[in-house]
Amino acid sequence: MAEKVEKWYPGEPRGKISYGRMILYSLTTLGILSGLIRLFFGLGSPITNLSDAYPWGLWISFDVLAGVALAGGGFTMAATIYVFNLKKFEPLLRPAKISAFLGYLMFIFGLFFDLGLPWRIWHPLIYWNTHSVLFEVAWCVMLYTTVLGIDVLIMALERFQIEGPVRFLRSIYVIFIVAGIILSTLHQSSLGALYLLLPEKMSELWATNAIGILFFASAVIGGLSVVTIESLVSARVYGRQPEMHILPDLAKGLAVALLVYFAMKVTDLYARRVAFFALDWQHLLFYIEIFGTVALPALLLTFREIRESPMGLLWCAGLAAFGVALNRFNVSLTSYGGYREFSYFPSLIEIFLTVGLVAGGILLFDFLTKNLPVYHEELIGHGEPSS
Amino acid sequence: MASLGPTFGRGAMTNHWNDLANSDCILIVGANPAENHPISFKHIGTALEKGAKLIVVDPRFTRSAAKADLFIRLRPGSDIALFNCLSNYVIQNNLFHKDYVVNYTNASYIIKSGFDFQEGLFSGFDPAKKAYDFSTWDYETDGQDNPLTDPTLQHPRCVFQLLKQEFSRYTPELAEAVTGVPKEQVLAMAKLYSSTGQPGKAGTIMYAMGATQHSTGVQIIRSYSILQLLLGNMGIPGGGINALRGESNVQGSTDMALLFHVVPGYMAIPNAANHPTLKDYLEKETPKASFWVNKPKFFISLLKAWWLDAATPENNFAYDYLPKIGKGYEGGGYSWVPMMHAMDNGDIKGLIAWGMNPAVGSANLNHTYAALANLEWLAAFDLWETETAVFWKRPGANPQEIKTEVFLFPVADALEKEGSISNSGRWIQWRYPAAKPQGDARSDLWYVNRLALELKKLYREDLRAVCPKPIGHLYWNYGDNPDVHLVAKEINGFTVADRKQVANFLALKDDGSTACGCWIYSGFYPGLDKNDNKAAARDKKDPSGLGLYPGWAFSWPVNRRIIYNRCSVDAQGQPWNPAKALVRWDDAAHKWIRNDVPDFKWIDPATKMEAPPEASLATAYLMLPEGRARLFIPKGATREGPYPVHYEALECPFINPVYPKQQSNPVVKIWKSKLDQYAQICDPLYPYIATTFRLTEHWQTGAMTRNLPWQAQLFPEMFIEISPNLAKAKGIKPGDWLKVSSARGSVLARAQVTNRVQAFRCGLPGMETTVEMVALPWHFGFAGLITGGPDKNQNYAVNQLSPAVGDANTMIPEYKVFLVNLEKA
Amino acid sequence: MSKGMLIDTTRCIGCRACQTACKSWNNLPGVKTTFSDTWSNPRYLSSADFTRIIFREDLHADGTVGWHFIKRQCMHCNDPACVSACPVAALQKLANGPVVYDDSRCIGCRYCMMACPFQIPKFQWDSAVPFIRKCTFCADRQAVGLEPACATTCPTSALLFGDRQELIAAAWRRIHQNPGRYHPEVYGEKIAGGTAKLYLTAQSFEALGLNHQGFRTDLGETPQGVYGREWMGKVPFVALAVGGLTLGLYAINRRRAELAAAEAAAKHEGKEV
Numbered sequence A: 001m002a003e004k005v006e007k008w009y010p011g012e013p014r015g016k017i018s019y020g021r022m023i024l025y026s027l028t029t030l031g032i033l034s035g036l037i038r039l040f041f042g043l044g045s046p047i048t049n050l051s052d053a054y055p056w057g058l059w060i061s062f063d064v065l066a067g068v069a070l071a072g073g074g075f076t077m078a079a080t081i082y083v084f085n086l087k088k089f090e091p092l093l094r095p096a097k098i099s100a101f102l103g104y105l106m107f108i109f110g111l112f113f114d115l116g117l118p119w120r121i122w123h124p125l126i127y128w129n130t131h132s133v134l135f136e137v138a139w140c141v142m143l144y145t146t147v148l149g150i151d152v153l154i155m156a157l158e159r160f161q162i163e164g165p166v167r168f169l170r171s172i173y174v175i176f177i178v179a180g181i182i183l184s185t186l187h188q189s190s191l192g193a194l195y196l197l198l199p200e201k202m203s204e205l206w207a208t209n210a211i212g213i214l215f216f217a218s219a220v221i222g223g224l225s226v227v228t229i230e231s232l233v234s235a236r237v238y239g240r241q242p243e244m245h246i247l248p249d250l251a252k253g254l255a256v257a258l259l260v261y262f263a264m265k266v267t268d269l270y271a272r273r274v275a276f277f278a279l280d281w282q283h284l285l286f287y288i289e290i291f292g293t294v295a296l297p298a299l300l301l302t303f304r305e306i307r308e309s310p311m312g313l314l315w316c317a318g319l320a321a322f323g324v325a326l327n328r329f330n331v332s333l334t335s336y337g338g339y340r341e342f343s344y345f346p347s348l349i350e351i352f353l354t355v356g357l358v359a360g361g362i363l364l365f366d367f368l369t370k371n372l373p374v375y376h377e378e379l380i381g382h383g384e385p386s387s
Numbered sequence B: 001m002a003s004l005g006p007t008f009g010r011g012a013m014t015n016h017w018n019d020l021a022n023s024d025c026i027l028i029v030g031a032n033p034a035e036n037h038p039i040s041f042k043h044i045g046t047a048l049e050k051g052a053k054l055i056v057v058d059p060r061f062t063r064s065a066a067k068a069d070l071f072i073r074l075r076p077g078s079d080i081a082l083f084n085c086l087s088n089y090v091i092q093n094n095l096f097h098k099d100y101v102v103n104y105t106n107a108s109y110i111i112k113s114g115f116d117f118q119e120g121l122f123s124g125f126d127p128a129k130k131a132y133d134f135s136t137w138d139y140e141t142d143g144q145d146n147p148l149t150d151p152t153l154q155h156p157r158c159v160f161q162l163l164k165q166e167f168s169r170y171t172p173e174l175a176e177a178v179t180g181v182p183k184e185q186v187l188a189m190a191k192l193y194s195s196t197g198q199p200g201k202a203g204t205i206m207y208a209m210g211a212t213q214h215s216t217g218v219q220i221i222r223s224y225s226i227l228q229l230l231l232g233n234m235g236i237p238g239g240g241i242n243a244l245r246g247e248s249n250v251q252g253s254t255d256m257a258l259l260f261h262v263v264p265g266y267m268a269i270p271n272a273a274n275h276p277t278l279k280d281y282l283e284k285e286t287p288k289a290s291f292w293v294n295k296p297k298f299f300i301s302l303l304k305a306w307w308l309d310a311a312t313p314e315n316n317f318a319y320d321y322l323p324k325i326g327k328g329y330e331g332g333g334y335s336w337v338p339m340m341h342a343m344d345n346g347d348i349k350g351l352i353a354w355g356m357n358p359a360v361g362s363a364n365l366n367h368t369y370a371a372l373a374n375l376e377w378l379a380a381f382d383l384w385e386t387e388t389a390v391f392w393k394r395p396g397a398n399p400q401e402i403k404t405e406v407f408l409f410p411v412a413d414a415l416e417k418e419g420s421i422s423n424s425g426r427w428i429q430w431r432y433p434a435a436k437p438q439g440d441a442r443s444d445l446w447y448v449n450r451l452a453l454e455l456k457k458l459y460r461e462d463l464r465a466v467c468p469k470p471i472g473h474l475y476w477n478y479g480d481n482p483d484v485h486l487v488a489k490e491i492n493g494f495t496v497a498d499r500k501q502v503a504n505f506l507a508l509k510d511d512g513s514t515a516c517g518c519w520i521y522s523g524f525y526p527g528l529d530k531n532d533n534k535a536a537a538r539d540k541k542d543p544s545g546l547g548l549y550p551g552w553a554f555s556w557p558v559n560r561r562i563i564y565n566r567c568s569v570d571a572q573g574q575p576w577n578p579a580k581a582l583v584r585w586d587d588a589a590h591k592w593i594r595n596d597v598p599d600f601k602w603i604d605p606a607t608k609m610e611a612p613p614e615a616s617l618a619t620a621y622l623m624l625p626e627g628r629a630r631l632f633i634p635k636g637a638t639r640e641g642p643y644p645v646h647y648e649a650l651e652c653p654f655i656n657p658v659y660p661k662q663q664s665n666p667v668v669k670i671w672k673s674k675l676d677q678y679a680q681i682c683d684p685l686y687p688y689i690a691t692t693f694r695l696t697e698h699w700q701t702g703a704m705t706r707n708l709p710w711q712a713q714l715f716p717e718m719f720i721e722i723s724p725n726l727a728k729a730k731g732i733k734p735g736d737w738l739k740v741s742s743a744r745g746s747v748l749a750r751a752q753v754t755n756r757v758q759a760f761r762c763g764l765p766g767m768e769t770t771v772e773m774v775a776l777p778w779h780f781g782f783a784g785l786i787t788g789g790p791d792k793n794q795n796y797a798v799n800q801l802s803p804a805v806g807d808a809n810t811m812i813p814e815y816k817v818f819l820v821n822l823e824k825a
Numbered sequence C: 001m002s003k004g005m006l007i008d009t010t011r012c013i014g015c016r017a018c019q020t021a022c023k024s025w026n027n028l029p030g031v032k033t034t035f036s037d038t039w040s041n042p043r044y045l046s047s048a049d050f051t052r053i054i055f056r057e058d059l060h061a062d063g064t065v066g067w068h069f070i071k072r073q074c075m076h077c078n079d080p081a082c083v084s085a086c087p088v089a090a091l092q093k094l095a096n097g098p099v100v101y102d103d104s105r106c107i108g109c110r111y112c113m114m115a116c117p118f119q120i121p122k123f124q125w126d127s128a129v130p131f132i133r134k135c136t137f138c139a140d141r142q143a144v145g146l147e148p149a150c151a152t153t154c155p156t157s158a159l160l161f162g163d164r165q166e167l168i169a170a171a172w173r174r175i176h177q178n179p180g181r182y183h184p185e186v187y188g189e190k191i192a193g194g195t196a197k198l199y200l201t202a203q204s205f206e207a208l209g210l211n212h213q214g215f216r217t218d219l220g221e222t223p224q225g226v227y228g229r230e231w232m233g234k235v236p237f238v239a240l241a242v243g244g245l246t247l248g249l250y251a252i253n254r255r256r257a258e259l260a261a262a263e264a265a266a267k268h269e270g271k272e273v
């Protein structure tokens, strides 16, 4: 293993507080306030619109389910590079790790506010139920966030040029790679498997035994598309050059993932003989999900022109990422029908907290990328240890 | 009770709760025991599991109806038409229990030739007085006061033929025209229930306020009784006519004379005009025959219990101390409604509302409020601050204008004090306190004791006291902190000389040597030790397997579980149903085999030997002079007639289809005052029939349940049941607030749209009309944790609507039928 | 022996004494309600109401009315989904029947609520320190030899407490002895793997329209928790497989890279390999 420590030279100062940041700061503040209100007054109405009829709402569907799926970039890129040996994608790895780390932080924060007794969030450490899918998710997420945290730590150590520990960590880095991939595989799919226990409460459009694998597959889509978006958007925002030399190839991978996922979905629906045609809310959202955000981007990405234009890429990746989030919404909310006569729409506090989390995440991303060796052009000798 | 007494001799549930399980057919009419006597359904359930059938007759589909094999929806107030029709069916089709009818009823008695019934009126009616001269309502006699009979039942003026003739009018078609029950259903019910007429089969009738709260209440129950007698269902296991008592200890309280017309043990209250002296009282009130010949023993023992040593033969056992009724309403004493009028007139100046809440429960509340406001003082003894205690600040009242001084005394709850409760099946059951009273609350006994002691003191000390002796000489010796066992022992009775508890009422004497607080209870506490308290007996053995449990508590009289049990066997003393024998004559051994305490003369008083069946045949109903139950009640013991005929409720949207010339009960008392207004017959201003009912989840006027959050949450708001058709016609949606009004007042209620209430199609043949019925619970008011709605300035008590017209015998108001209008509030 | 409760709804008179008894025994607060058109009140189970009676009125084709009273509470499944779901094992099935909850473990994730096929666990939404609440089968009473409060209170014996197997036998006896009175099924005998609470009804829950009021008839006989457990059973193997694959490929890649590097170096040095 090449145990060289990266040298890092800060890029152009990007510290000016822009209009965009102003908005992000205010949204984050709003989120923090909402979180405090939630902690003081509990989860009941009117703080949230959660109820016995809808025990899980926006926070679970977005912060947790969608958040984790979209943060799948970390393990996807790691697998691409280390397992499938596609080294050329290395420039995308660090940003992917940062965004994954932030995604998981967001997950944890979201969960923290969602739990009724958040101060006991650590209980799964000591109280075990190895039959519980959620137990597994809890452990995997905890461990995987730690792995991602170590990645970020490495970057931080590099930033401050503390070489000893970095060398040590690099020497055992393979453990993190393997662990990261195992953990991600498990919990990405297990998040879907949570829903294995309640088929009777779900629309048959989504209630399937294959939900775990489908979640996993769509997390790959989530990872690839977010990495793409992130590259394109950060380039735009930070005035960098987007990695157009590798993105189209990544887009090919995304297209393949989308196609595979589409095929899996269709097979599953067919195998279960699902009543596919109907005109109601659920079906409408389902059509949007499967055609608008899976089939459509897959189709578009077969066009080289689209793959090679940043705008085209952005659209396709955007659609795909949106599709993954929509799928998580659909599974956890659209599909869910415990009580027939109830409906759920998140309260303002719920929305503020989620928006605040996203805004905070972006600010953190901004902060970390600004202060840590993340982007390849800022790295001397091309970043990551390549074997 | 005013119906059962004259018919059978005692005004009480004849059988008991457990016995329902022995029935082959249970007929619930004018009651809703699933909701108001839930425990009965334990035993009904057992019967049904054994294959019994359940019939429910009610204007509304109730929680009882939900369990019925046959539900009959009849127009409120029309029971007599249905039951006379059933009796007619039984007679016409020869389904009656012939032996029973001949031996155990007065069917064979011949009625005086002057007796007549025409156009809805019996002979002797005086339209000016609105009362009957009862002289023709009597038996033909042999000249020596012995009634003439015809056991073949053929004599045209025998009771059986008279009934047969009048009831023949009540065809299924007519029943349908009156009750609104399709005649096929009438026949289905007739077929099902008359099957209990076969010897060995038992049918029971359960009734309560749906039967009594009518201006014809007494006669409604008479119509049930006649059917039961024709079918031979009285006095047998699984049979009887079971008046489901109301308040948990109402049986006990009426036994103890919490009624305006009796003293303890159901003896008439002395009346100033009729009974100026003890001699008058005893002569007039003691019949020549029946067990009541012993009345002087019971009455004098009662006087002794009250005044003990101050009651001597010389002063007629202090008879003069006893206040006599006579000033009250028409010389008849004050029942509730007359009392309200006396308060309104200023004749009564103070009221103790002891464990009652008339500001919600009283009929025609607006009049009640006026009466309460006219008092000088009002004392409420209650667990809660009831509507009555705060009547002066009710919505719409101006407290400044109300001068009544109100006192509220906190009382301990039933679970916080020791004593007995008598249930509907006449079981006296002892209870122990489960908790300490809250705050300053004291038991009722403590308050009564205090009150008596203070009064005695005042009468003793105040030289200006008028008539001090009755109170001053009262025998009152229960201690400062009264011992409830002392009270119980006095009720049981004792010998004055040596203070020994008597074994039972057979030991009572009319010479002043015994004292007894309530003769029917005598025997429940026959020794001085607490272990002698049979009300506390808890033996769970049931040797007969009939659910009699003779060792559990004490059932008055003398622990008889099923009264009139001579009728459970034939003339020869052999049970109609050998599997369910209460008593049986063993000819070989020359004795009675007894599963229950015989309710007839089974011991020859002369020889002290067991008497053969022939000797007791005529004591089957031993509290009546005839010794037989009465299909025909002589001498006006029921004031509107010797047998039931259909009259309409006072407020009614139909002309009486049976007797168009006599719309309603001819002797009903109608109050006339500014606040006593009535709808006209078929009044277009008030087009709907209204009835009031109870809910399991609430207790009566609501004080006991509206103040408890757990109960309050079950039925939080006042509502009105209306049919989907009515709702549609009026554009009413479920949950809408409606304003319901009668000629007397109005109330707000939320619409409960349900198929459980429906319109009735009734009327003279050819003139049928369809009239909607609505039903309202009466548990809501204006005080307490919940009142019945969100508006603190509303009174949600339904009795603002109901009329204070009463049954001619009991004066019970007609809570169950009146006319209303409704509109969206 | 596992205990059960036979709920013979044909015997129930809808008096709701059980509702109050349950609140009393469990010290649950009264809740503020408003008029309920069906009479059922409160309209849903909640952390303050572990049981309630559903009133179901139906109008038959011949114009007659039917009215059914159905008690609802936790079913105390033999193999409860909630127990499978709970990540911290706060819910446990006791050998004698009750499914009980441990306040001190729960993290408030509400997965049990999602998982329960009968929609039973309820959450104390209005509290800042909220717990899950549901019928306990009066495990505390059972522990000292008492029957559940609701069964003790029920005036009509509609609630029979006893040995589960014996109750099933008794239920079938009733069905056979009263043809026509019962829908021929003991709900709870098999559904979702069987439950401690067993129901006899006049009609099927589907016909009563209660399929979506917590009495699903389409649950099948497999306990829902099985799906989660099957999944968890696969987890170690998936982990090993993914780990092995990753490690293998990684090693191959690395070996190739080393070889390539060596080759390049050799080339560079002009040596043949």
Ligand SMILES: Nc1nc2c(c(=O)[nH]1)N[C@H]1C(S)=C(S)[C@@H](COP(=O)(O)OP(=O)(O)OC[C@H]3O[C@@H](n4cnc5c(=O)[nH]c(N)nc54)[C@H](O)[C@@H]3O)O[C@H]1N2
Pocket: B029, B030, B031, B032, B033, B035, B036, B037, B057, B058, B059, B060, B062, B074, B075, B076, B077, B078, B079, B207, B208, B209, B210, B211, B244, B245, B246, B247, B691, B692, B693, B694, B695, B696, B697, B698, B699, B700, B701, B816, B817
């Ligand atoms: N939970 C509860 N139990 C109670 C009480 C309570 O308040 N709450 N009150 C107690 C008291 S004091 C009493 S007196 C009893 C009363 O017990 P019930 O008499 O059972 O009580 P109600 O509901 O007033 O009336 C019974 C039924 O009579 C029906 N009905 C009305 N009019 C007629 C009619 O003309 N003919 C026939 N056949 N039926 C008619 C009504 O629709 C109603 O369903 O309940 C006692 N038990």
Ligand SMILES: Nc1nc2c(c(=O)[nH]1)N[C@H]1C(S)=C(S)[C@@H](COP(=O)(O)OP(=O)(O)OC[C@H]3O[C@@H](n4cnc5c(=O)[nH]c(N)nc54)[C@H](O)[C@@H]3O)O[C@H]1N2
Pocket: B209, B213, B246, B247, B354, B355, B356, B357, B358, B360, B361, B362, B363, B381, B382, B383, B384, B386, B411, B412, B413, B414, B444, B692, B693, B694, B699, B700, B701, B702, B703, B704, B778, B798, B799, B802, B815
């Ligand atoms: N519209 C309509 N009106 C009706 C009826 C109807 O069917 N329809 N029914 C009528 C009937 S049958 C009846 S019985 C009457 C009942 O009318 P009420 O007897 O006036 O009604 P309750 O609510 O039973 O009143 C009992 C009071 O006693 C209090 N209490 C309870 N326990 C104790 C105790 O141990 N000691 C004392 N001192 N107080 C105690 C309670 O708090 C309550 O306030 O209402 C009648 N009114």
Ligand code: SF4
Pocket: B036, B037, B038, B039, B040, B248, C155
């Ligand atoms: S008196 Fe008490 S035990 Fe008896 S039926 Fe009424 S509520 Fe039940």
Ligand code: SF4
Pocket: C074, C075, C076, C077, C080, C081, C082, C083, C099, C115, C116, C117, C118, C119, C120, C121, C134
């Ligand atoms: S009914 Fe629901 S809460 Fe109750 S044991 Fe079964 S799964 Fe658990």
Ligand code: SF4
Pocket: C085, C086, C087, C088, C089, C090, C091, C101, C105, C106, C107, C108, C109, C110, C111, C112, C113, C132
């Ligand atoms: S809410 Fe509590 S009891 Fe329910 S699954 Fe989560 S930790 Fe377990």
Ligand code: SF4
Pocket: C021, C022, C023, C025, C026, C050, C051, C073, C134, C135, C136, C137, C138, C148, C149, C150, C151
């Ligand atoms: S078993 Fe206990 S906790 Fe469950 S409903 Fe009955 S009383 Fe309530």
Ligand code: SF4
Pocket: C011, C012, C013, C014, C015, C016, C017, C018, C019, C053, C069, C071, C153, C154, C155, C156, C157, C158, C159
């Ligand atoms: S206590 Fe018994 S009869 Fe009453 S509602 Fe509950 S289960 Fe039914």
Ligand SMILES: [Mo]
Pocket: B246, B247
């Ligand atoms: Mo009553």
